[in-house]
Amino acid sequence: MSNSIAENIANFLKEYPPFNYLRHDELIQVTTSIGVVNLDKHKVLFQIDDKLHDSFYVVASGVINLSVIADAEETLLNKCYAGDVFGLRPFFAKNNYMMTAKAREDSIVYAIPINVFKPFVAQNPQVLDFLLESFATNTRNPFDKENRGKLITDNVYTENQSNEIQYFQSLAYNKTPLKIAANTAVKDAAQLMTENLIDSAIILENNYPIGIVTDTDFRTKIANGRFPISTSVDKIMSAPVITVPENVSVAEAQLLLLKYNVSHLCVTLDGSDKSEVKGIISEHDLIVAQANNPGVLIKEIKRSLSPKELKMVREKLTDLIQTSIAKNIPLPHIYNITGEIITAIIKRSVELAILDLGSPPSRFAWLSIGSQGRKEQLLLTDQDSILIFEDVAPEKYRDVKDYFLKLAKRTTAILEKVGYQFCPNGHMASNMLWCKSLSDWMKQYNNWMKTPGEKSNDISSIFFDYEIAFGEGKIEDAISDLIFKNTKNNALFFDYLGNDALRKNPPLNFFKKFNLEEEGEHKGKFDIKNKAIMPLVDGARLFAVSLNLRGINNTYSRFKQLALIDPKFSEIYLNCADAFLILSKFRTLEGLKNDSNGDYINIEELTKVDREKLKNALAPMRELEDLIKDKFQLTQFS
Known part of the structure; x- marks a missing residue:
């Protein structure tokens, strides 16, 4: 590639992460090896189960849709615009692609050879962190009913692994657990645990896990005389057993221990209690893996x-x-x-x-x-x-x-x-x-x-x-x-909620500039809570209640679930889910930086890239507003 073309590509990439973490001379090393791929509208770059490419990709122009198969239908997972990175699977996994990348319109993408870029990943933790976040985001499948709300974990194979990636690493655990039958006597189980120098045993029935017995069970149920030592372990075991798949991450395991208030997890072949036991995870395993537990x-x-x-x-x-x-x-x-x-x-x-x-x-x-x-x-x-x-x-x-x-x-x-x-x-x-x-x-x-x-x-x-x-x-x-x-046949209630959701002042003015506070102590700042985040919160709640979505209160999770149960408008819901995360991160960073509630953002302190990122995150709000007006009769309270 000629120096002038490489220079032009370097000038483009330096505006976007993770390339903005590289020096100019490092960027030139990368861009001289880049391949330029022209994709016609609807052209597929790679699809589910394709063998991994030797490059990852950056959108130069156009839009690339990333989609997954859910319930025998291809469903949009993400959209990538200019500067967005995708196709990172070859960095972090060895099995085939798990999604399809297709041009939504005529597009140009840069193919960056992995072997050229890998040294910069090993040398620069910021580059590694960004790629990990992007990979975790792009591999999370919100339509997978068994794993909704969790990270879909892949084994990580990068060089010079550091503590920063522990949330994405598979967890080390005991892969030779003690397995005993439900009718085993407590005294025999205790003897086996002592001989094996372990504090737990999996109880099996028809070769499937039905419970766990631990030292705590012996102390609280046997030592105090509640049960004789001749009783069978199924009388004192903790059940049902909480099961996880083999590639569970530190993050997933930690969340399950917190959610179910248990001290052990049973690892099975497919993550269910109807498959072969492959190991056991204890709290100690997590403490070892994650110092800040x-x-x-x-x-x-x-x-x-x-x-x-x-x-x-x-x-x-x-x-x-x-x-x-x-x-x-x-x-x-x-x-x-x-x-x-x-x-x-x-x-x-x-x-x-x-x-x-x-x-x-x-x-x-x-x-x-x-x-x-x-x-x-x-x-x-x-x-x-x-x-x-x-x-x-x-x-x-x-x-x-x-x-x-x-x-x-x-x-x-x-x-x-x-x-x-x-x-x-x-x-x-x-x-x-x-x-x-x-x-x-x-x-x-x-x-x-x-x-x-x-x-x-x-x-x-x-x-x-x-x-x-x-x-x-x-x-x-x-x-x-x-x-x-x-909620049934209650148009008046949704009329009220719908109007309440649309009552906030718009985040951008007629000239697409941020609507800043005109007076008071926050004069000149952008109210990111009330003008950006709350309209998404209100919209997610409105649709969740109207579609009988019970038990899911988190705004991000609501939008993800709405995309599943109301597929006709899934793209709008997914756009809103992504926007909510971006806006929430801006607010959180502002609050942590200034030890405040983060409600007001000083736009002038943002970089050009961050200002554009913030502005782009506001775009789905208009789509959501139009959908609310279309779906509900907003008359009496307008």
Whole structure:
């Protein structure tokens, strides 16, 4: 390739990561070996199960669609524009391509030979981190029902592996676990575990795992005399067993341990409990693999006896979030881990309040609402919650409510000392409006949904984003049942929600410039929360409720699931999912940099590339707005 062409390509690439991390002379070394590929509209560059190429690709012009096969249909996973990197599988995996790359329009892509670029990956951690993030994003299949919400992990084979890639590495674990039959006597199982110097055994039935027995089971169920040592292990085992596939990553394993509150995972051939056992993962394996283990924070939370101790854990969580962002760990994983830890903090705060006040007079549920309920709270923002206690006899109602108001006030006071400010709108369980019986809450939701707008000051859409943090799960289920029952043939309610979702000021003005604040302490800054992120949050909630999407509160996950259940508009939903992550990352970086809530961005401090990235992330909002107008009758509240 001539020097002038190589120079022109280098000048193009230096505007985009990861090439902007390279020196000019290094870029020239790369560009002199680049191949230029012209693709006509609908031309396939590679497709599912093709053998891996010896290059990866960068879009020079046009658009490349990346698609996967789901339910016998080809479904769009991602769109790549000028400067976007794709086709990274040859870097990190040895098996064939798992997606198809096809030109959406006449396009030009640069083919960068892997053997030429690999030395710069080994020498530059920033380049490695970017490629890992891109690979993890492009290999995640949101339409895989078995793995939805997880990272689809591939074995990583790069040179000079470092701690930065531990979230993408396959996890080292015991691949020769002790396997015993369900009718094995406890004393025999203990003897086998002692002889093998291990603390656990997998219980099999018909060669499939049905449970796990550990040293803890022996201490808590045998040593105290609850069961004789002659009993069979199936009487004391932990079941059902939580199973994972062989290529599970540190990130996936950690999340499952947190979610199911278990200490061991069973590795099977296909990740289900109906296949051959291949190993066992313990908490110790994760601690060895991941020095900064979120599980450690969970344990510290459970041991905490004061708000001060909980605050120290929250400060460690901030450090973990900052480190994870710096390592380019995908935001959905950071949301998941952070959400579990924050929920544990809230739960412990309620427990400390109960220890102070005494046992509750009835069963109840503490629900986080808003960003906490969506598990999207990476920064220290205000707290939002409601408390629902079960129905009691009329003569007991006042005393029961008085107790729960006191409990809520102590809990919110603890959380305030941890660093979560009181909600300025009073959306907290300590407010007597939001602390009441199940019947009263049912009436509240009925009023909101059947006569929206009549008491508009009382309704906030955040009450439809909730997650139980403490208490009786059946109470949360009762609220969910009522909400989805009331959605049927309820055009008036969706009219209200739809108009509420469109009520925010547009992020860009007529001239496609950012709509900045015109006065006040944030004059000249861009309100990324209210003008960019919240319209996506509101839109995701609106469609999730209207399509009866239960149990998924996170905005990113909602859009991904909506793309599956409403495939006609999957491209819009996927665009919104990507936009939400990009905008959320901008906000999080701003908040971490300035120790703030990150709501206001100084556009002038952004690089040209970041300004364009931010502006491009706002584009799907118009598509979402048009879809809302098209799908719902927005008349009465317009």
